[in-house]
Amino acid sequence: MTRAEEWFALDLVENFPPLGENIDFYYDGPEAFLAHVFFGIEVTREVVAAYVADISGQPIEGGLDWRGVLSFLDRCLRAGDRAVGTVIGTSFLFQLPTPGQAGHGIVDELDGELARLFEVVRPNG
Numbered sequence: 001m002t003r004a005e006e007w008f009a010l011d012l013v014e015n016f017p018p019l020g021e022n023i024d025f026y027y028d029g030p031e032a033f034l035a036h037v038f039f040g041i042e043v044t045r046e047v048v049a050a051y052v053a054d055i056s057g058q059p060i061e062g063g064l065d066w067r068g069v070l071s072f073l074d075r076c077l078r079a080g081d082r083a084v085g086t087v088i089g090t091s092f093l094f095q096l097p098t099p100g101q102a103g104h105g106i107v108d109e110l111d112g113e114l115a116r117l118f119e120v121v122r123p124n125g
Helices: 003-015 035-055 066-079 082-095 104-109 112-121
Strands: none
Touching (some): 066 082, 066 104, 066 112, 082 112
16 A cells, blocks of 8 residues: 555545545554555445446435546546556456446446556456
């Protein structure tokens, strides 16, 4: 874990508070934030759930702005921090639903650097 990964996660939950409800569970001591675990378990699941609720016409009131999260992640990728890019690629994009799974349509919503990196980490969709 790098400090960049921790600051990235904290910036994400500051901008999207629903993602921060369980963030404290992802600290393994005061100096060890488990960014990959947080994104792989918490962030991906919540973003996909918000997407599925939205496309089914049943968005959760006060719920997560999944489009905003995707835009945020794209901006972070463009900023160019390698550690942050690794978290996004391996612990978010790689964990998105595969073809045939509920929520896979979210991959069609990826844009810019996020779409480019998805093609690298999951070339077969």
